[in-house]
Amino acid sequence: MTQPPAPRIATVQRRTAETSIDITFNLDGSGRFSCATGVGFLDHMLSHIAKHGVFDLDVRCEGDLWIDQHHTVEDIGIALGEALAKALGDKAGLVRAGSAYMPLDEALAHAVVDLSGRPYAVLDLKLLGRELGGMPPDLFNHFLESFAFAAKINLHLRVLYGVNDHHKCEAAFKAMARALDAATRLDPRRGGDIPSTKGTL
Numbered sequence: 001m002t003q004p005p006a007p008r009i010a011t012v013q014r015r016t017a018e019t020s021i022d023i024t025f026n027l028d029g030s031g032r033f034s035c036a037t038g039v040g041f042l043d044h045m046l047s048h049i050a051k052h053g054v055f056d057l058d059v060r061c062e063g064d065l066w067i068d069q070h071h072t073v074e075d076i077g078i079a080l081g082e083a084l085a086k087a088l089g090d091k092a093g094l095v096r097a098g099s100a101y102m103p104l105d106e107a108l109a110h111a112v113v114d115l116s117g118r119p120y121a122v123l124d125l126k127l128l129g130r131e132l133g134g135m136p137p138d139l140f141n142h143f144l145e146s147f148a149f150a151a152k153i154n155l156h157l158r159v160l161y162g163v164n165d166h167h168k169c170e171a172a173f174k175a176m177a178r179a180l181d182a183a184t185r186l187d188p189r190r191g192g193d194i195p196s197t198k199g200t201l
Contacts, residue, residue, distance in 0.1 A: 081150025098182025
C-alpha cells in the first residue's frame with residue numbers, strides 16, 4: 001500500500017534579546033493566515049504570502065519596537081525562511097522552480113524562485129523612499145534577503161513599473177507567493193526523486 005505523503009508543516013521558534021517569534025508554515029494549506037507582528041504593513045504582506053501561495057501561515061512576534069522595526073522585520077524574515085526550509089524537508093518530488101507575474105492597478109511585479117539550496121536574492125522593488133504604514137522602504141529588501149538566505153532559495157523579484165509604492169510592494173509579495181506556490185508543488189512524475197542532477201538540494 002502506498003504511504004500517504006508526510007505533512008509538510010513546520011513550526012519555528014526564534015528567541016533573542018530583541019525578538020520572540022513563533023511561526024507555523026503549512027505548505028499544503030488553503031490560504032489561511034493569522035499574523036500579529038506589531039508591524040501592521042508587514043502583517044499585510046505576510047497575509048498575501050499565505051493567501052496567494054495557498055499556504056497556511058501563523059506568525060506571532062514580540063519585538064523591541066520601542067527602538068525601531070529593524071530587528072522585528074529582519075528576524076521574522078529569518079524565521080519564515082527557516083520554516084519554509086524545514087517544511088520542504090529533503091525536497092524529494094518537488095517541482096523546484098516557479099515564476100509569476102502579478103499586477104495591482106498600475107503596478108506590475110515579476111517573481112522567479114528556485115528552491116536550489118543556493119541562497120541568493122536579486123531585488124528591484126522601485127520604491128521611492130517613503131514609509132509604507134510607518135515601515136521604512138529599505139526594510140522590505142532586508143526582509144526579502146533575510147527570508148531568501150534562511151530558506152536557502154534563489155529569489156529574483158522586481159517591479160517592472162508602477163506609481164504607488166503600496167501597489168508596487170503588494171504586487172511583488174503576491175508575485176513571490178504565486179511563484180512559491182508553483183515551486184513547492186509535488187510533481188507525481190518525479191516519483192519522489194530529488195529534482196537535481198546532483199541528487200541533493
